Amino acid sequence: MSSSFTAYVSGLFGQHERSDCSVVFYCSSSSSSGCSSSSCASANAADRPQGQATENAQADNQLAYLSPEDSAGLSAMRMEPRTTRKMAKRRKTVETQTGPDGPEPLPAGSVAVGAPLPAHTMVICGGSQRFRAQVDRWSLQGQQGGSCSSSRPILRVPLDHPDELPHALAAVRFMYTGKLDVSEAASLLRVRRQAAYLQVEGGTEACERALSTLLTAPQPVQQQPQSPQQQQQRQSPQQRQAAGALVGVVQLYCCWDLVSCTDMEPAVVQRLLSTCREQLVKHAGAALGKAGASALAGGPVLMGELLAWAFGDAPSLMSREDVRKQMEALPAAAMEALLGADSFATDSESTVLLVLLRWLGSNSCKSAVRQRLLKLVRLAQLSDTYLLRLLPLLPTLHISPQELRFLQEYSLASSDRKKTQLRQAAKKHFEVKACAWYCTAPRPAPRWEGGARSYEWSVDAGELRAGLDELSEQDAVWVYGEFAGGATPCIVANGISWFPCIVYGNGKDTAGVYLSCKPPAVLRVDLAAEAGVLARPGPCRMVVYKWGGEGGERREEAWSKTYKASDLCELGSGLGSRRALPLSSAPPSPSAAAASGGQGAAGAVGAPAATASAVPSSPSSAAAAVAPPADDPLLSRWAPYIKDGRLWGSLSWEAPK
Secondary structure, three states: OOHHHHHHHHHOOOOOOOOOEEEEEEEEHHHHHOOOHHHHHHHOOOOOOOOOOOOOOOOOOEEOOOOHHHHHHHOOOOOOHHHHHHHHHHHHHHHHHHOOOOOOOOOOOEEEOOOOEEEOHHHHHHHEHHHHHHHHHHHHHHHOOOOOOOOOOEEEEEOOOHHHHHHHHHHHHHHHHOOOOOOOHHHHHHHHHHHHHHOEOOHHHHHHHHHHHHHHOOOOOOOOOOOHHHHOOOOOHHHHHHHHHOHHHHHHHHOHHHHHHOOOOHHHHHHHHHHHHHHHHHHHHHHHOHHHOOOOOOOOEEHHHHHHHHHOOHHHHHOEHHHHHHHHOOOHHHHHHHHOOOOOOOOOHHHHHHHHHHHHHHOOOOHHHHHHHHOOOOHHHOOHHHHHHHHHHOHHHOOOHHHHHHHHHHHOOOOHHHHHHHHHHHOOOOOOOOOHHHOOOOOOOOOOHHHEEEEEEEEEHHHHHHHHHOOOOOOEEEEEOEEOOOEOOOEEEOOEEEEEEEEEEOOOOEEEEEEEEEOOHHHOOOOOOOOOOEEOOOOEEEEEEEEEOHHHOEEEEEEEEEEOOOOOEEOOEEEEEEEEEEOOOOOOOHHHHHHOOOOOOOOOOOOOOOOOOEOOOOOOOOOOOOOOOOOOOOHHHHHHHEEOOEEEEEEEEEOOO
């Protein structure tokens, strides 16, 4: 396409020249008479959990590199999700009740927003599926002798609020120019929402690309008015440069609630967050300055809060391979900010300790830095499993036996009065005020989408077949589930590693399913020397699926078990049922099958187990075995549960109350 033609089409936007239709924007009269969307967003401040301030909070650890215009605008960009969903529902209701192109100028109870936009059907029909459908319906009405037969098409676009007009116009302009005339994160998200509604060809993708570019493009830092304390902590050139590299990340954080209104694909959301984490890994340490305590140029966003948002809650962080590796790459100053953030959510402080131990295992740092990081963990809020059984086995903490006994008594004290008395008695001996070990303020609970975090898991049929080949008369085969979607081999909950196991005893008519657990490898706990250690998985649910219907495409629950918050499981064992999955009639014994030439994939999986509750080993990291033929006599008993060469299931945790 010639540049002159492209320039000509771009110049037609908003012009009456050769215009053959009009676009009318409207909203309900109640929306137009109310407060603006930005003021509503400001009034309904985002309910991001902040938690109670800890005794050792780093209050001066601020990011402040927004221009005055950005700072004022971003504070009003957060939109309360319930309000936005209500607007979207009203938008759908208005359009559905009246139809998008009836003969009346506007639907009842609606008012026009702005002047009609002169448009060109050749351009907008090629750029928007929704506009194309409206024009086609208008033409059909004209052919049938409708009331609009002699009029130029009037294409209507419903808005939730008049403030959305600039973003809707930007989406229409993109059809003419192929360019976006907005650059801030909040504006890009709002334009993307309009482009998605209008089904603008390439519009949503362009907004997503612009967001990615914004996150990585360095921007100049404009100084803001500073308090006397901030004036004493002037930024170095390196700090200002690092702060400029994080401007886009801060913008996206401040308007993150808008993402839930855009119907953005989860994969796109994860890519944006991953880019934010990459930027923080590169620049957070330099932006914080030495020791992580330097206040930047007066902005409203704490570095710790920004890190807690980008890396998510502690159990989700530890259960995703990519996020965990990015966490391990954080500099010490950023790690200090993350652990000190009141908004760093978790299911248990045990998981926060696990995050730190994982970071320490991947980074070498000075003893003083290590101790400063360790003192940010709220040890008094550890689970009983950690406090009484695992903590004494961790020399990394450098806690004396005397203080450990005091910490255990303090944590298990039944009343606040006793805790206060213990603190008074110990203040001459231990750092009960300056150290977070004795902090009584709990971190916020995670807020997962849908109220739960879910993981799909599966067992390779070839791996199962290999285990069945190794069975003898007294043996049982253990096969471990593998998690999909970038999850780690084990899912972390309450500081413990959890994974599904399928258990089958030779000659049995059923197979067992268990949620099994083990101490995370970073703890280096010898279970043989520490018998009887109990842990709680927390409220969760495990499912195994079966397949039915035509072509086996219908997924149904074959077995499920719901675990309560009070359920206990011994480390190295599992909770479940030994008769979870009924199997079809027994085939010939493995030895007979082998004699007849039936061979499975090589390699045994797991180790023999005397009981169905003892976990003999951890999930295998070996490559999956090759799936056997569909007519395999041993695997035919498992046929209802196998699809695409795998047995499928899911494991989901409810958000802590």
